[in-house]
Amino acid sequence: MIKACHSGGSRWAIACLLLLGGAMVKPAAAFYNSSSALGTNTNEIMDDDSSAPFIDLMKMSLPFREARPLNKGNIEYDRNGWPTRISAGGQVGTRFVSKLPAGTIPSGSYTVLYEGEGKLEYGNDATVQNQAPGRDVIILDPGKDNELNATLYIKATDPANPVRNIRILPPGGVCASNPFQRVAAAGQCRGDYLSFEQHSGKIIFNPDYLTFMRDYRVIRFMNMSGITRNPVYAWEDRASIDQQTWGGAEGIRGAPMEVMVELANRLHADPWFSLPHAASNDFIRRFAEYVQVNLDPSLKVYVEYSNEVWNGVFTQHAYAKQQGVQMGLDPDPNQAAYKFYSKRSVDVFGIWEQVFQGNKRVVRVMSGLVGSTQMTKTILSYNGAYRFTDAYAVAPYVFGDANALRKARSVADIFRVMTDPKYPHSLPSELNSVRKQADVTKSFGVDLIAYEGGQHLVEMTTKSDNQHPNNLFYAANRDPKMASIYQQLLTGWKQAGGKLFVHFSSPRIYRKYGSFGTKEYITQPDSQAPKHRALLAFTRANPCWWSGCSGNNLVRQAKPAITLETMKTQSEPLDATAPQYEPIYGEPPPFSIGNIPPEASTAQESTLVSMRSAPNEQYVVGGNALIRKVRSRASVWQGASAYQLRNVVSGSIDGKQDLAALWQASWDQQNLYVRIGVEDDKPAVNDSTVPWEDDAVELYLDADASMAAQYDQRNDFHFIFNLKNGTVALGKNSPRGARLQLNQKLTRSANGYVLEVMLPWSALGVSPRSGHRLGLDVHVDDDDDGGDRDGKLTWKAKQDDAWQNPSLFGGAILGD
Structure with missing residues (x-):
């Protein structure tokens, strides 16, 4: 639901065309998430994202600038990443799908539309069927390896009218009255057929992705927005609809806010936005203004400053530590970081509250480490921050113990480690940490919610997907016993006093970086996805149980009088057994990440x-x-x-x-x-x-x-x-x-x-x-x-x- 479009040039004109065109009829089935107790995290936009959120595959491709092995000669680009000049004999290339399991997206004839004049070629599992100016038809077929990989090359482009605005669109379309169902032809609709080729700017989202996402009441856009290690400060540097791709490396990838708001509207799901750590107040305010104008007024919005600022592997932690030390917030650098995070969060909340004119649709979220109640106390008590906070979010991950998992020799060993109380992150130990957190947050009058959670079987020291114990991890995630782990985790979460639980994450391929996807790919049958079955069974048997959870407005807790004992904090080391690395796929950084050095005198x-x-x-x-x-x-x-x-x-x-x-x-x-x-x-x-x-x-x-x-x-x-x-x-x-x-x-x-x-x-x-x-x-x-x-x-x-x-x-x- 787009209520208004701002003026400001072609970029906004394109945004308005895309989003106004996207205001399609919502069927009643889109709203059965209204009482769901669960949310889901989105994935990073990359060419190997097996959740495949967009129908236009170009939006998930590798940026031309990043695809150096595919490029030859001298290449010049415009501000949106489209090549404007290629030297004689040169080429510019991209991967637009990579390592996708067969069936993730349909095989068959894809239409490639583009503007400008030049020559396109294709590689790997993409072959040309026919070509005409501005329109190619290619065949995508995963072949014998049962995996889909495809590349596109611009072999020549006219500098006076360069090739640009390439769209790679699947066969078929949808019925406007039901955007959740992919159809092959107009005969399957009652006069409201929309082909992907002719209406890509109106449809935007993969119907299979919409079908998966509609079970969740909240969508956390942290990964899709690309804020991790992103130094963006100025409003003009935000992600743009006009960009060649929304994919790429950290700090480059990220969907435009227009697209994220539209997805929330179509699913009637509350969006959860994590704002970049270095973003200016102007950036924060303009973001809030867009959401206030364009988000369905029957939806709430969760607002969080950055992501895992406590986590030492992220540059946002180093930034917070540096800012906190410079401001003299605490002599202990870690405590200074937590206090800066608390202070900046309250600043961000204030901007959103001002924009929304005090409307209780804004859920103000801070987050911390599930095993550290002292961190919770520091963050919530600093300058009375709890008075301006609605929810404190943690990430209850179950895995047991990393050393014990390395010694496992069977799937049965994996489950024994995950459930043995002697291990710090076993199921019973993690639920014990949740109970302690619930007691602390209750004392501050703040809800306890989960920003991430689920299993956390990953060995980050492995060098290949098949190195031990990775294959055991994959098998455990495919085992019916994993559904039991999830059922016990979610039930224990509810019993301990937790409220909204946002699972990590949307479907993604199991690899050495983890098996975090609720499914391995978006169209995987439910019968092969025990975690997904467990999540659906829980939310259908346990409609959200807290006051105001299914309504339009947030019901805020009364803030209690805080005793000195409640506010008492101390410096404590982080739990060395906690997973302090990012659960993502993609090569881990080949460099050590340290803190910003002290200022030189x-x-x-x-x-x-x-x-x-x-x-x-x-x-x-x-x-x-x-x-x-x-x-x-x-x-x-x-x-x-x-x-x-x-x-x-x-x-x-x-x-x-x-x-x-x-x-x-x-x-x-x-x-x-x-x-x-x-x-x-x-x-x-x-x-x-x-x-x-x-x-x-x-x-x-x-x-x-x-x-x-x-x-x-x-x-x-x-x-x-x-x-x-x-x-x-x-x-x-x-x-x-x-x-x-x-x-x-x-x-x-x-x-x-x-x-x-x-x-x-x-x-x-x-x-x-x-x-x-x-x-x-x-x-x-x-x-x-x-x-x-x-x-x-x-x-x-x-x-x-x-x-x-x-x-x-x-x-x-x-x-x-």
């Missing part, structure tokens, strides 16, 4: 973190370095993270005693600041005719992160700093005729040097803002004995070709 201005201990590196969005905004004009490096160079790509480096290096960066609206610190046992060897054969520093920048295989002659730069004479040269593949007015400062010491560089954004051709991406790398050349260099150390490149291949650079993102 002015006295330390000319030095970097000592190489005697590894620095705390702050990575976001799947391995990009975070470059923070300048905190103080007196010290542009204050609070900046440090990154160590670890790759030897040329010659040899004999350990840290021979050569070690770090780099830092920060930014403001005028400049990018980069600092490289080097420890060298024999510094200042300079006898060669070219600087890179001596001790030298090379800085690589791709200002728009196009990361092509060749320099684009626009804003790909290779700077070579000559330590002998203090000059800087541009590598031969940098833009011809470039005249960069950069400032540099070299400070030498007995065992090395520090190089500081200031680069104006105007010369780089960039208008900086939080969330902007750069390609970046730092190389240090080392010569200990004269003549040619002895070795080269790099941050990201794994081969010494960055001088001619920007795709080897690392990535960086401007943060706040």
